[in-house]
Amino acid sequence: MARHAVDLGLGPGRPGRSTALINVLGSFLIGLVAALATRGIVDGDLRTVLATGFLGGFTTFSAASLDVVERTEQDGRAVGMRRAIVVPVAAVAACAVGLWLGSR
Structure with a gap:
């Protein structure tokens, strides 16, 4: 349901953006939850x-x-590879921010 809500919120024709946003936001929240659990x-x-x-x-x-x-097939290798690099790096960075924020 939450994934669907994000898809709807971003509007039609943006499946790649919603997937990226969900993975980055989810990584941030997992980091935050982990830090809050560490603090009790x-x-x-x-x-x-x-x-x-x-x-x-x-x-x-x-x-x-x-x-x-799909991005690679539709838009070329450069677009696909950019997506393959940017989203995981952003997700890991978001997780680190969540951990940092939750430990304060």
């Missing part, structure tokens, strides 16, 4: 439910992989 603000069971349940289902690497292949 979120208990271990809730961390498991949020990180592996909700956020694990929210972010989908398989959808991101498909997006890279």
Whole structure:
């Protein structure tokens, strides 16, 4: 449902952007939840439910992989490779920010 809401919010014809946004946002939130669990603000069971349940289902690497292949086929290798590099780097950076923010 949450993925669908993001797709609807970004409007039609933007599946790649919604997948990228979902993966980056989900990575940020997983980092935040992990940090809050480390601080004892979120208990271990809730961390498991949020990180592996909700956020694990929210972010989908398989959808991101498909997006890279489709972008490569539709728009050329440069566009596909840019997507393959930018989204994972942004997702890891967002996760680090979530961890940092949650540890404050």
